[in-house]
Amino acid sequence: MDQDSHIQVITRSSIPLWRDERVIQGIAQILSAVLVIGFLAFFVGNVLQAARDRGLSLGYDFVSQSAGFPLAESVIPYDESMSFGYAFLVGILNTLKVALVGVVGATILGTVAALARISPNWLVSKIASVYIEVVRNIPLLVQLFIWYFAVFQGLPLVKESIQWPGPVFLSQRGIYLPAPVPTSTFGTWVIFVGAGVVLACVLRVVLGRYQLKTGRTTYPVLTSVVVLVALPTVGWFLGGGSPLVKDVPVLGKFNFTGGMQLTTEYAALLTGLVIYTGAFIAEVVRAGILAVDRGQFDAARAVGLSNAQVLRLVVFPQALRVIIPPLISQYLNLTKNSSLAIAVGYPDLFFVGRTVINQAGRAVPVFLMVMAVYLFISLTTSVLMNIYNRRIQFVER
Amino acid sequence: MNRNLSALLVVLSILSVVLTACGPTECPECPPCPEAGECPECPPCPEAAECPECPPCPEAPAAGEQRLQIVLDRGKVVCGGRTDLLGFGYLDADGKNIGFDVDLCRAVAAAIFNDPNAVEFVPLTAAERGPALQTNEVDMLSRNCTWTSSRDAQWGNFTVVMFYDGQGMMVRQASGAETLEDLDGATVCVTTGTTTELNLADNFRGRGLEFTAVTFEDTASVYNAYEEGRCDAATSDKSQLAAVREGFANPDDHVVLDVTMSKEPLTPAVPAGDDQWFDLVKTVMYVLINAEELGITSQNVDEMMGSDAPSVKRLLGVEGEFGQADLGLSADFAANVIRAVGNYGEIYDRYMGPDGDAFTLPRGPNKLWSDGGLVYAPPIR
Numbered sequence: 001m002d003q004d005s006h007i008q009v010i011t012r013s014s015i016p017l018w019r020d021e022r023v024i025q026g027i028a029q030i031l032s033a034v035l036v037i038g039f040l041a042f043f044v045g046n047v048l049q050a051a052r053d054r055g056l057s058l059g060y061d062f063v064s065q066s067a068g069f070p071l072a073e074s075v076i077p078y079d080e081s082m083s084f085g086y087a088f089l090v091g092i093l094n095t096l097k098v099a100l101v102g103v104v105g106a107t108i109l110g111t112v113a114a115l116a117r118i119s120p121n122w123l124v125s126k127i128a129s130v131y132i133e134v135v136r137n138i139p140l141l142v143q144l145f146i147w148y149f150a151v152f153q154g155l156p157l158v159k160e161s162i163q164w165p166g167p168v169f170l171s172q173r174g175i176y177l178p179a180p181v182p183t184s185t186f187g188t189w190v191i192f193v194g195a196g197v198v199l200a201c202v203l204r205v206v207l208g209r210y211q212l213k214t215g216r217t218t219y220p221v222l223t224s225v226v227v228l229v230a231l232p233t234v235g236w237f238l239g240g241g242s243p244l245v246k247d248v249p250v251l252g253k254f255n256f257t258g259g260m261q262l263t264t265e266y267a268a269l270l271t272g273l274v275i276y277t278g279a280f281i282a283e284v285v286r287a288g289i290l291a292v293d294r295g296q297f298d299a300a301r302a303v304g305l306s307n308a309q310v311l312r313l314v315v316f317p318q319a320l321r322v323i324i325p326p327l328i329s330q331y332l333n334l335t336k337n338s339s340l341a342i343a344v345g346y347p348d349l350f351f352v353g354r355t356v357i358n359q360a361g362r363a364v365p366v367f368l369m370v371m372a373v374y375l376f377i378s379l380t381t382s383v384l385m386n387i388y389n390r391r392i393q394f395v396e397r
Numbered sequence: 398m399n400r401n402l403s404a405l406l407v408v409l410s411i412l413s414v415v416l417t418a419c420g421p422t423e424c425p426e427c428p429p430c431p432e433a434g435e436c437p438e439c440p441p442c443p444e445a446a447e448c449p450e451c452p453p454c455p456e457a458p459a460a461g462e463q464r465l466q467i468v469l470d471r472g473k474v475v476c477g478g479r480t481d482l483l484g485f486g487y488l489d490a491d492g493k494n495i496g497f498d499v500d501l502c503r504a505v506a507a508a509i510f511n512d513p514n515a516v517e518f519v520p521l522t523a524a525e526r527g528p529a530l531q532t533n534e535v536d537m538l539s540r541n542c543t544w545t546s547s548r549d550a551q552w553g554n555f556t557v558v559m560f561y562d563g564q565g566m567m568v569r570q571a572s573g574a575e576t577l578e579d580l581d582g583a584t585v586c587v588t589t590g591t592t593t594e595l596n597l598a599d600n601f602r603g604r605g606l607e608f609t610a611v612t613f614e615d616t617a618s619v620y621n622a623y624e625e626g627r628c629d630a631a632t633s634d635k636s637q638l639a640a641v642r643e644g645f646a647n648p649d650d651h652v653v654l655d656v657t658m659s660k661e662p663l664t665p666a667v668p669a670g671d672d673q674w675f676d677l678v679k680t681v682m683y684v685l686i687n688a689e690e691l692g693i694t695s696q697n698v699d700e701m702m703g704s705d706a707p708s709v710k711r712l713l714g715v716e717g718e719f720g721q722a723d724l725g726l727s728a729d730f731a732a733n734v735i736r737a738v739g740n741y742g743e744i745y746d747r748y749m750g751p752d753g754d755a756f757t758l759p760r761g762p763n764k765l766w767s768d769g770g771l772v773y774a775p776p777i778r
Contacts, residue, residue: 014400015400017400017403017404017407020404022404023404023407023408026408027408027411030408030411030412050532054531054532054533054669054670055669055670056531068595068598068599069589069594069595069598069612070594070597070598070608070609070610070612071610071612072609072610072611072612079602080595080598080599080602081602149621149625153622153625153626153627157626158626172625172626172627173584173627252582253581253582253583254580254582254583254584254629255582255583255584255609255629257582264627265611342614343614343618345611345612345613345618345622347612351589351612351614354524354589354590354614355524355589355590355594355612357524357527357528357590358523358524358527358589358590358591359590359595361527361531361547361548361551361552363528363531
């Protein structure tokens with residue numbers, strides 16, 4: 001039988017249009033684009049129409065008006081005569097202050113708690129479990145209230161502050177520490193510090209490479225740390241007069257003047273956030289460690305590495321692959337949860353935004369600004385962490 | 398190859414149809430005008446040029462003029478207030494809303510529905526009350542809100558000052574402070590989003606004094622922090638300070654300084670854009686004040702209906718009229734109001750009088766103008 005003439009070769013170009021995948025996909029994409037854009041246009045149009053109807057102004061001209069309201073604390077000097085825009089900037093810096101310190105603290109606490117939870121020591125493991133389970137299941141706002149109103153407000157009154165050597169004063173109003181004030185010899189000391197840092201890095205790299213190449217132990221980390229500490233110390237005494245002077249807090253009629261202050265609001269917010277996010281990070285880290293094949297651990301022990309070395313050199317590098325993506329989420333959560341500062345009176349971005357709305361009367365523009373800033377901070381964190389993530393991925397065959 | 402090309406052509410033609418449908422091809426429609434005024438005609442489109450914009454319709458309140466109808470249809474007045482300030486807006490033992498500001502809302506409800514309970518209360522924080530008024534979320538805001546020029550321009554219409562107050566400072570008796578100068582360097586607790594916050598800064602800066610402000614969103618946290626010792630002083634309207642002081646564990650340990658830092662005319666407000674509703678609420682307030690001037694109380698309103706005084710007869714709707722129909726109210730709405738909540742003096746004394754439920758505060762500037770105070774209402778005629 002002559003089959004050739006009856007066989008129709010199916011090529012892509014002979015598929016009818018109505019069931020050609022590429023055409024269908026193209027049309028679907030166009031339709032969904034139209035739908036999405038239509039939706040957005042409807043909502044934006046609705047907001048603009050409503051604002052016009054009610055005479056609400058959507059401009060940003062209020063940003064240069066004088067703020068008029070005080071803020072409890074700020075990283076940069078601020079007083080009431082400055083503009084709303086400047087107050088907003090103070091809010092952003094306050095949020096960053098909490099977020100950056102919080103992220104570092106929560107990571108350390110989370111890692112320690114995770115390692116404690118998978119420790120073979122029963123008591124340590126149980127304590128960690130209880131901490132993680134209790135903290136994860138109580139809402140953050142409740143925890144912040146407990147920290148602020150129960151714990152930190154329960155500290156003694158300012159006039160009866162606890163004094164620690166330093167002098168460090170602990171009271172209801174916060175922790176007062178002596179502040180370092182640079183003197184005339186500060187510049188030369190900074191040069192010594194800079195030289196120390198550079199020399200330490202160089203030594204670490206050079207000695208490390210030498211150790212790898214020849215196999216002789218040269219203690220690269222130890223040497224570089226010694227250099228890092230020794231050079232600035234030498235520079236302190238060589239500079240002639242000490243480069244930093246202590247500014248001691250002194251109790252006046254109502255408050256301490258001088259020194260540095262960590263307010264109770266900041267301390268309560270930071271503690272609450274670190275402990276709450278630390279519990280979540282602990283679970284993420286634990287998941288990462290458990291995801292590493294048990295065989296890796298056994299093989300590393302068989303080769304003769306100690307438990308600590310196994311963790312540091314074999315388990316953690318592999319666990320990081322699994323840890324980093326959810327860790328990014330936890331960092332973003334911490335940054336956004338810092339907006340609960342409004343409940344404890346810490347003037348962060350959201351708090352300042354709310355006050356500006358009330359004093360300037362512009363809800364929509366201010367909220368857009370607040371959202372934009374949070375979005376920017378979160379996206380930056382994501383991007384940086386994802387760069388790190390990509391570096392630690394392994395290429396699988 | 399032909400198939401590819403025809404596929405591409407089909408896609409392109411669909412795209413072009415979609416885009417042309419979205420683009421402007423004809424004159425945009427003139428927005429519809431309400432009955433009050435003709436819409437100007439849309440000028441015809443010249444060829445291949447931009448369609449000119451329709452000129453705006455003459456001013457005729459679109460969403461306004463309808464609030465009374467909305468309230469009637471709903472069957473109750475939505476009143477923005479608070480439930481945490483003794484004397485002005487708080488809850489009694491049964492969970493019912495009571496207070497000076499609350500009774501003003503009940504007066505409006507009694508005027509419209511002859512039922513002081515036809516009210517729905519929406520508790521608002523200081524930061525929320527402006528936006529709630531701007532977005533028409535409430536029919537009336539009665540929440541010890543200071544009338545300022547910027548708020549009048551931005552939030553809504555402020556009706557009649559019902560409580561003349563001033564900003565004061567509360568400190569501990571033990572601190573020995575008597576004037577603001579004694580508080581140099583102090584920490585002061587204040588609620589955020591209030592004129593109090595701004596006045597505090599102005600007063601201290603104006604006198605060259607230093608202070609640290611600790612601000613919270615909700616009032617309870619402010620006074621909690623003050624009582625715990627976090628702050629050396631707390632500042633707010635003197636009426637609020639008096640109210641809060643009663644609630645402290647040891648009221649006698651705290652004293653309100655004899656310093657007035659600002660004018661605080663507390664005024665109920667309504668959303669902007671509806672003149673009839675604005676006038677209605679104002680008239681109810683005038684009725685309360687005039688009733689006290691004329692000596693009509695909730696106890697004697699029924700017998701006063703038979704009085705000979707023309708002003709009394711007019712107020713109670715027995716004879717003559719003063720615009721009730723234009724406001725959409727019944728002729729005897731004033732009698733209903735007074736019967737339901739009493740006159741201004743009764744409302745004041747109920748919460749802040751010598752036998753007041755909350756605390757005792759001398760009327761001071763809140764006395765009638767005839768007694769030397771500032772409470773003055775236009776005549777009812």
